[in-house]
Amino acid sequence: MFNRVAIIGLGLIGGSMGLALRQAKAVQQVIGYDLGKGVSEHAKKVGAIDEAWHTLSDTVRGADLVIIATPVGAVRVLLQQIAGELTPGTVVTDVASTKAQVIKWAEELLPASVAFVGGHPMTGKELSGVDAADGALFQRCIYCLTPTESTSPTAITNVSALVETLGARVRFLAPLEHDRQVAGVSHLPFLTSVALVNTVASDETWGEAALLAANGFRDASRLAAGSPEMYRDICLTNSETITGWLDTYIATLTTLRRQIASRDRDLADTFVQAQQLRLQWHASREES
Amino acid sequence: MFNRVAIIGLGLIGGSMGLALRQAKAVQQVIGYDLGKGVSEHAKKVGAIDEAWHTLSDTVRGADLVIIATPVGAVRVLLQQIAGELTPGTVVTDVASTKAQVIKWAEELLPASVAFVGGHPMTGKELSGVDAADGALFQRCIYCLTPTESTSPTAITNVSALVETLGARVRFLAPLEHDRQVAGVSHLPFLTSVALVNTVASDETWGEAALLAANGFRDASRLAAGSPEMYRDICLTNSETITGWLDTYIATLTTLRRQIASRDRDLADTFVQAQQLRLQWHASREES
Numbered sequence A, B: 001m002f003n004r005v006a007i008i009g010l011g012l013i014g015g016s017m018g019l020a021l022r023q024a025k026a027v028q029q030v031i032g033y034d035l036g037k038g039v040s041e042h043a044k045k046v047g048a049i050d051e052a053w054h055t056l057s058d059t060v061r062g063a064d065l066v067i068i069a070t071p072v073g074a075v076r077v078l079l080q081q082i083a084g085e086l087t088p089g090t091v092v093t094d095v096a097s098t099k100a101q102v103i104k105w106a107e108e109l110l111p112a113s114v115a116f117v118g119g120h121p122m123t124g125k126e127l128s129g130v131d132a133a134d135g136a137l138f139q140r141c142i143y144c145l146t147p148t149e150s151t152s153p154t155a156i157t158n159v160s161a162l163v164e165t166l167g168a169r170v171r172f173l174a175p176l177e178h179d180r181q182v183a184g185v186s187h188l189p190f191l192t193s194v195a196l197v198n199t200v201a202s203d204e205t206w207g208e209a210a211l212l213a214a215n216g217f218r219d220a221s222r223l224a225a226g227s228p229e230m231y232r233d234i235c236l237t238n239s240e241t242i243t244g245w246l247d248t249y250i251a252t253l254t255t256l257r258r259q260i261a262s263r264d265r266d267l268a269d270t271f272v273q274a275q276q277l278r279l280q281w282h283a284s285r286e287e288s
Helices: A012-023 A039-045 A056-060 A072-083 A100-109 A153-165 A175-200 A206-212 A215-225 A228-237 A239-261 A267-287 B012-023 B039-045 B056-060 B072-083 B100-109 B153-165 B175-200 B215-225 B228-237 B239-261 B267-287
Strands: A004-008 A029-033 A065-068 A091-094 A115-117 A119-121 A142-145 A169-172 B004-008 B029-033 B065-068 B091-094 B115-117 B119-121 B142-145 B169-172
Touching: A004 A012, A004 A056, A012 A029, A012 A153, A029 A039, A029 A056, A056 A072, A065 A072, A065 A153, A072 A091, A072 A100, A072 A228, A091 A153, A100 A115, A100 A175, A115 A153, A119 A153, A142 A153, A153 A169, A175 A215, A175 A228, A175 A239, A175 B175, A175 B215, A175 B239, A175 B267, A206 B142, A206 B175, A215 B175, A215 B215, A215 B267, A228 A239, A228 B267, A239 A267, A239 B175, A239 B228, A239 B239, A267 B175, A267 B215, A267 B228, B004 B012, B004 B056, B012 B029, B012 B153, B029 B039, B029 B056, B056 B072, B065 B072, B065 B153, B072 B091, B072 B100, B072 B228, B091 B153, B100 B115, B100 B175, B115 B153, B119 B153, B142 B153, B153 B169, B175 B215, B175 B228, B175 B239, B228 B239, B239 B267
Parallel strands: A004 A029, A004 A065, A065 A091, A091 A115, A142 A169, B004 B029, B004 B065, B065 B091, B091 B115, B142 B169
Antiparallel strands: A119 A142, B119 B142
16 A cells, blocks of 8 residues: 655644554554644654654655645645655645645646545544544544546555545545535534634623533534634635535524524424434434 | 422433432432323333322322423423412422523412422433433532522522532522523523534535534534423523524624635634633533
8 A cells, every 4th residue: 555654744633643554554654744843753752653754855755655634724835845855656645624725736736746635534623732643533434535537546546545444434525525515514513613602701791601501512612622723724725615604504593593582482393303303313323 | 308309390300300319318209290191100110200190289299399390381381280289388499491481480370388499400411301311410510599589598498408419519590690691501502503403404415414424513413402392492481681692693603704704814813712712611610
């Protein structure tokens, strides 16, 4: 499959990939690089990588797979920096939550001798950094791959096989289709959570009310603890799709508000609809 | 404290109270009543009550504590029905999520010989019904009591002691203050979750997108599985406060939408604010 894998960006996802690949003994060597001071040494100490190298060119030279696991905002510059250093035949993949923009950059910047396969593991934690890394993070998760018509079939096959050694399940999607679906099930939930926290916890009653907040608030607000930089980059690179979802969400809330203000007993129908949809999703998930 | 406790409504909360009281051997006898066919017999079988009686008058007669654990929409009629059957000196409490309206009904309907102490345990599950009941449900949770100036001090003391035997921590609040704070930390999160599910899971992409929904969607949507009738009643009895919170929430989302549409890099500040507030709340909760 691959002998030498270079991971650029040793945060939660990059670190977890290193751990998972090393635990599965799926590749001969994992090289890591991170801009943060001491991060790559720490990643080596916790077993996420075999070697920490200190320049991008050293890191990618001789690697037959390069995994870019930085926030999406850093991807464009990174592609520019590594483009001239990659050995012909190298496969490059990423883990960013938005794919159309990343693929556009890759097609524009990488040489034709190199294959790019966009990737996105549907997993995470509200914690970030290599200390939160976990070799089991990808077990049973869906891992989207978004090859295009010009992507080399061999590269697709090899990246798919690698994803499966992480314990994840591959799902192929067109980039724009991916971006729209992920905006609904992942980016929008983050924004609903951020708005909830900024609404309730900025209120003058919060000092007291915080004591009453229980498991419902805990779950509805959990995503708001996610990495601000990562989500900013997601919003900047998937802006149109996300604002479309926000418009529908705000319209749904406005209808709900009207029902509540007019003490409309049909409110229960709205709540039954949500309950049924949620229970169906949960049941289908338990099955799979 | 109390010898004979009558619980009206044997759902998640009523059933869990019965289990907790019986497990703690805190009272001599727990009598249960539920309108649902076979529910009280089932509650007896799972150990939530000692006896199931089939009329309200039998249930409350001779009880020195009556706990109304029905959806708030049923409380008014129930108070009317039991008002003439209560032994003088009986204490009545409830567990509804809105307090000002319930207290108004109690003051209007109950005889002066009976004390009413409004209560609200800050706990729950997305499941409902006596099968989801759990004697440990109240362990370490905050349990609001909302006595008024006219509430008998002895009744307050005895209900507080009972709450502590459930393993919960008493918090006294004025009814309106309670309703405003709980609307923010509990009712609003439910509505954000309902709107999320009704937005995303009604979309034409849902068949595919449902497969990509992971832990973030799971948590942000969990509350939407809650009882539609219970939440309808909450919205109908706390309508003004809830619409006030919804207005602030929609305004917060509208600002976020504008920032995303204009690709405003200050988005990260908005996300940092939410992250900090969420982490602070979580840390203070772990400490307590």
